[in-house]
Amino acid sequence: MFEALVDYTILGLSAATAPNSLFYCFIGVTLGTFVGVIPGIGALATISMLIPITFHLEPLEALVMLAGIYYGTAYGGSIASILLRLPGTGSSAVTCIDGYPMAQQGRAGIALFMTAIASFVGASIGIIIMMVFSPLFVEIGLSFHSPEYFSLMVMGLVAASSITSDSQIKGIAMVVLGIFLGIVGTDINTGTSRYTFGITELTEGFTMSAIAMGSFGVAEVISSLRKFKGGTLTSKSIGLRSMVPTRDDVRRSWLPILRGSSTGSFVGALPGAGATIASFMSYAIERKVARDPSRFGKGAIEGIVAPEAANNAADQTAFIPTLTLGIPGSVTMALMLGVLMIHGITPGPSMMANHPDLFWGVVMSFWIGNIMLLILNVPLIGIWVRVLMIPYHVLYPAILMFACIGVYSIHQTTFDVITVIAFGLLGYFMRLIRFPVAPLLLGFVLGPMVEEYFRRALIISAGDVSIFFERPVSLMFLLITAALLLWSAWQSVRQSFQRKVVEAPLPGNEAAGARDGEAAQSR
Amino acid sequence: MSNRDYGDMFGGGALVAIGAFIAYYAVTTLSLGTVSRMGPGMFPAALGVILAVLGAVILIPALFREGEALKVEPRSLISVTTAMLAFVLLVEPFGLVPAIVVLTLIATCADGKLGWLGSAILAVVLAGGAVLIFQVGLDLQLPTLNWPW
Numbered sequence: 001m002f003e004a005l006v007d008y009t010i011l012g013l014s015a016a017t018a019p020n021s022l023f024y025c026f027i028g029v030t031l032g033t034f035v036g037v038i039p040g041i042g043a044l045a046t047i048s049m050l051i052p053i054t055f056h057l058e059p060l061e062a063l064v065m066l067a068g069i070y071y072g073t074a075y076g077g078s079i080a081s082i083l084l085r086l087p088g089t090g091s092s093a094v095t096c097i098d099g100y101p102m103a104q105q106g107r108a109g110i111a112l113f114m115t116a117i118a119s120f121v122g123a124s125i126g127i128i129i130m131m132v133f134s135p136l137f138v139e140i141g142l143s144f145h146s147p148e149y150f151s152l153m154v155m156g157l158v159a160a161s162s163i164t165s166d167s168q169i170k171g172i173a174m175v176v177l178g179i180f181l182g183i184v185g186t187d188i189n190t191g192t193s194r195y196t197f198g199i200t201e202l203t204e205g206f207t208m209s210a211i212a213m214g215s216f217g218v219a220e221v222i223s224s225l226r227k228f229k230g231g232t233l234t235s236k237s238i239g240l241r242s243m244v245p246t247r248d249d250v251r252r253s254w255l256p257i258l259r260g261s262s263t264g265s266f267v268g269a270l271p272g273a274g275a276t277i278a279s280f281m282s283y284a285i286e287r288k289v290a291r292d293p294s295r296f297g298k299g300a301i302e303g304i305v306a307p308e309a310a311n312n313a314a315d316q317t318a319f320i321p322t323l324t325l326g327i328p329g330s331v332t333m334a335l336m337l338g339v340l341m342i343h344g345i346t347p348g349p350s351m352m353a354n355h356p357d358l359f360w361g362v363v364m365s366f367w368i369g370n371i372m373l374l375i376l377n378v379p380l381i382g383i384w385v386r387v388l389m390i391p392y393h394v395l396y397p398a399i400l401m402f403a404c405i406g407v408y409s410i411h412q413t414t415f416d417v418i419t420v421i422a423f424g425l426l427g428y429f430m431r432l433i434r435f436p437v438a439p440l441l442l443g444f445v446l447g448p449m450v451e452e453y454f455r456r457a458l459i460i461s462a463g464d465v466s467i468f469f470e471r472p473v474s475l476m477f478l479l480i481t482a483a484l485l486l487w488s489a490w491q492s493v494r495q496s497f498q499r500k501v502v503e504a505p506l507p508g509n510e511a512a513g514a515r516d517g518e519a520a521q522s523r
Numbered sequence: 524m525s526n527r528d529y530g531d532m533f534g535g536g537a538l539v540a541i542g543a544f545i546a547y548y549a550v551t552t553l554s555l556g557t558v559s560r561m562g563p564g565m566f567p568a569a570l571g572v573i574l575a576v577l578g579a580v581i582l583i584p585a586l587f588r589e590g591e592a593l594k595v596e597p598r599s600l601i602s603v604t605t606a607m608l609a610f611v612l613l614v615e616p617f618g619l620v621p622a623i624v625v626l627t628l629i630a631t632c633a634d635g636k637l638g639w640l641g642s643a644i645l646a647v648v649l650a651g652g653a654v655l656i657f658q659v660g661l662d663l664q665l666p667t668l669n670w671p672w
Contacts, residue, residue, distance in 0.1 A: 056661050173538055173577040180545055180570045187563040194553060194563055195545075218603065225599040225633050393636040394645060397627045400603065401649050404610045404626060405619070409663050414611045421607045428600065432593055433530030451566045463559025 005131065012360025016368055021064050021361065024057065028065035029369045032072020033376055036079070037387050039086040041399065043073040044332050044438075045220055048212030049399070051339060052406040059343040060358050064365040066339060070332055071123065071315040071366070074275060075373045078115040078308050079384050082108060091275035091311035094283045098296060098303030105299050109242030110249060114301060115308040116377040118257045122309030123370045125261040126268065126316030131363060133269075134352070137324035141349030144325075146460060147467050150453040151477035153446055156271040156327045158481050161439035168488030171439045174430075178443020181206060183451055201415040208338045210416045211444055212331075213403045214423025215430075215437045221396045222428045240379065249301050256286050256302040260309030268314025269321060271329040278314035279307035316366060323359060324349060326449075331438045334445040528590025531581050538578025546571030602633035618669040619657075623650040 015021060031050075035041045047066050054062035077092030082099035095115065102111040144152070157179075161171030184195045185205030196202040245253075260282040267278040286306045287293050296303050319336075321327045326348035328334040337347045345355060352359045377384070407416045427437050461467035468474050549555070549568035556562025606629035613622040627646035631637050637645060657663045 053661060169577060169580055170534070173574060173581065176570055176574045176577065177538070177541070180567060180574070183567060183570075190563050192553060192563040194567065195548065218607070222596065222599045222603050225596070225603070391636070393631070393634050396633075397606075397630040397645060398649055398652075400606060400630050401623055401626060401653060404607055404614075405623070405653055405657055405665075408610075408614060409657060409661075409665065412665075414615065417607065417611045417614075421604060421611075424607075425600075425604065430534075432595065433534045435530075435534050454566065455561050458558055458561065461559075463557060465558070 004135075008356065008360045009131075009364065011357055012362075012364035015060060015357045015361030016064070016364040020058070020061055021365060022368065024061040024065040025068050025365050025369050026372055028068020029072040029075075029372050030376065032069040033076035033373065033384060034387060035069070036073035036076020036089050036092075037384050038076075038390065038392075038395065039080055039084070041220070041395070042089055042216075043070050044212070044335070045217040045399070046073075047332060047335055048209055049217055049402045049406055051209040051212070051335065052410045054339055055342065055410065059340065059345055059355075060361045062339055062343065063336065063358070063362050064369075066336055067319070067362060067365070068369045070336075071312065071369065072373060074308075074312050074315050075116065075119050075377050076384065077311075078119070078304070079112065079377075079381075080388060082111045082115070082304070083385065083388060091279050091314075092308070093276070094279045094307045095304050097283070098298070098300050101297070101299035102301070102304070107299065109239065110245045111301070111304055112381055113243035113378060114245055114249060114253055114305050116374060118253070118260065118305035118309040119312040119377075120370055120374050121257050122261040122264055122312035123316050123366070125258075125309075126265050126313035127363065127366045127370075129265045129269075129313075130316055130320050130366075134320055134324050134359075134363075137320055138349045138352045141325045144349075144473065145471075146453045146456040147471050147474045148477070150450065150457055151468055151474040151481070152325070152327055153450050153453065155477045155481045155484075156321075156329065157439070157442060157446060157450075158484050159271045159273075160329060160442055161436070162484055162488040167434070167436075168491055170435050172485075172488070174436055174439040175443040178440040178445075179447035179450055180443075181211070181440070182444040182447020188448075188452075189455065199415070201411075201413055205448075206419060206444070207407065207410060207416050208335070208342075208445065209410065210407045210419040211423050212335060212441055213407055214420040214425075215427035215441060217399060217403050218420060218424030219427025219431060219437065221399055222424065223431050225392075225396055243378065243381070252301050253305045256282075256306035257309045259285060259289075260306035261313045263306075264310030264313030265317045267310070268317035269329075271321060271327065273314075274318060274330050275311035275314040278310040282306040282310035319362075323347065323362070324352065326351075328442070328445070331441045331445075334442050338445050528585040528588045529593060530590055531585030531588075535578045535580075535582025535585055539575050539582060540578075542571045542573070542575030542578055544571070545574065599633045602629055606630040614665075616669060618666040619653060620650045620668050623653055 016025070031046065032043065035043065035046045046069050050066065050069070054066065057065070073089045074091055077087060077089030078095045078099065081087050081092045081095040082103050085096050085100040087093035087096055099111050099115070102108065157175045158172060161175045162168035182205070184202060186192070186203050187194055193203055263282040263285060264275070264278040267273045267281060268275065283303060283306060286302045287296050290296065290300070290302065318329055318333055321329055322333040322337060326337065326346070328337050340347050345351060345358070403420055404417055407420050408414065410416060430437050430440075457467055458465070468478060546568050549564040549571060553564030553567070554562035555564045555568060558565075606626045609629055610622045610626045613625055624646040627649050628642050631642040631645065654667060657665060658667065
């Protein structure tokens with residue numbers, strides 16, 4: 001097995017070091033850091049805006065670039081958290097708690113340096129775990145058939161919608177609505193048009209990137225446009241000299257980094273969890289194991305390195321279920337799967353056998369991307385500090401422009417742009433009435449697959465629904481789903497009794513509040 | 524006036540209506556088939572019923588509960604929507620550049636932080652950037668500038 005891993009590593013490296021892959025990896029991580037730094041655009045909105053561009057790329061280049069954006073935001077997000085106390089991304093929100101006090105104490109440089117190192121270590125551990133465990137997942141996945149896949153998808157959807165949203169039942173309702181939107185168009189088994197109402201553009205279904213761009217990009221612009229006031233920078237320039245940590249900082253950091261990395265790697269691979277949960281969990285763990293918990297919140301370095309290691313590790317291991325089983329744990333991962341499908345590649349266990357260069361090329365590009373990020377975030381930190389000063393009112397027209405042209409360029413039809421507008425409005429109103437948007441998109445991407453596996457399973461069993469309960473693996477997934485549903489029902493009963501719970505004081509000001517919605521979404 | 528939980532009332536109610544419609548459409552216009560050989564309508568019919576039930580579960584408790592007032596941002600909402608609609612209307616007859624310029628000018632009205640000069644500069648920069656990225660960089664066949672008459 002070890003020798004096979006070496007072979008795959010070489011295969012992946014040769015694919016990932018091709019000039020084009022390197023170029024798109026660089027674009028991806030740079031753009032990722034950029035949008036990570038800027039509060040108000042997240043990885044999800046950026047990825048959905050760039051999907052149209054990826055149609056013109058090779059699948060490997062497309063995936064390398066989109067993945068780079070995804071894990072690059074985790075690096076960039078901590079910069080805004082530390083210097084502005086505005087989380088650039090949801091997964092860096094927890095870094096504000098101790099990062100900003102450090103900056104106030106004149107230790108911003110050290111905080112930035114240590115988070116970059118922690119991010120790199122976390123990501124590295126995540127990648128190693130991915131390299132070792134992916135073949136194992138593939139082997140398990142190959143023994144699955146339609147009933148198992150159906151149950152696994154149901155479990156994934158229920159987990160993703162009930163863990164991350166504040167109201168579980170709304171999350172599940174949004175998944176169901178998303179699945180419905182996903183099956184609009186021509187039914188592949190019979191060729192019947194479903195819910196198209198005679199609109200020709202709808203016979204192939206809604207365009208994924210139009211829905212993603214509308215419900216995330218545009219809705220986000222509308223809801224955060226007038227809320228941004230901008231923060232005050234604690235330090236306008238960061239010199240390399242100010243980044244050198246003291247011996248005490250290093251001594252305090254290395255264990256939390258390792259703990260954060262392992263928490264993150266584990267949580268990241270679970271469906272529905274992800275980087276934000278991982279970072280909050282590892283912060284809680286550090287507080288618990290600390291000899292003097294009262295230091296937290298006042299600039300404890302453990303409070304920034306552990307969550308940053310955790311969210312980067314989680315970002316990497318999130319690819320394990322996505323690429324090996326074809327089951328995305330989050331919306332961003334679902335979009336990656338969607339991109340693969342557009343390129344005609346069926347995600348799932350067979351992908352590793354049919355396209356080993358693609359799978360291992362992506363994995364090896366993670367190494368390259370993280371090294372690039374380390375360079376971008378340590379010697380070049382000054383650039384990003386300046387990016388923080390770009391005002392939002394210059395950016396949002398650019399976002400809208402990108403959304404319009406990008407989606408128009410896919411099929412050259414204005415119907416898709418109208419879809420963006422419609423889903424932008426829908427997404428905005430959903431935010432307004434506190435209905436989660438992410439599960440809708442997740443359901444949309446997985447909808448056709450859920451239906452297909454459901455129908456196939458019942459063809460195998462000649463219409464006997466008990467097939468889902470008689471196969472042990474499928475039964476196990478369904479039992480976990482049932483447990484999740486019971487738990488969520490219990491939660492909502494409890495919630496309706498204590499409706500006026502004081503919300504946990506999150507760091508940041510009003511703009512950070514505006515980001516909370518996205519924090520929950522971008523997982 | 525007491526604040527009901529209008530958000531959940533509205534959202535739950537809409538889900539009940541949408542779910543009922545999906546199921547109705549599936550039953551009346553699509554063939555359901557049998558469980559072992561499902562027709563195109565079976566799965567959506569099930570989805571519709573589930574959605575309506577979930578909607579009712581959200582709607583009913585909300586009727587007896589107080590909630591927060593909803594705060595709409597009409598100015599952002601209207602200018603963003605209008606800006607994008609302008610793009611839809613302009614891009615085919617007039618081409619990419621005019622569509623982007625108008626989009627930017629309308630969009631910047633949303634917060635009014637840029638003066639007219641700032642908006643104009645931004646519009647030109649964005650139009651130029653779009654041509655560079657999409658036409659020069661990605662070689663897309665979009666009309667840059669059209670004159671329909």
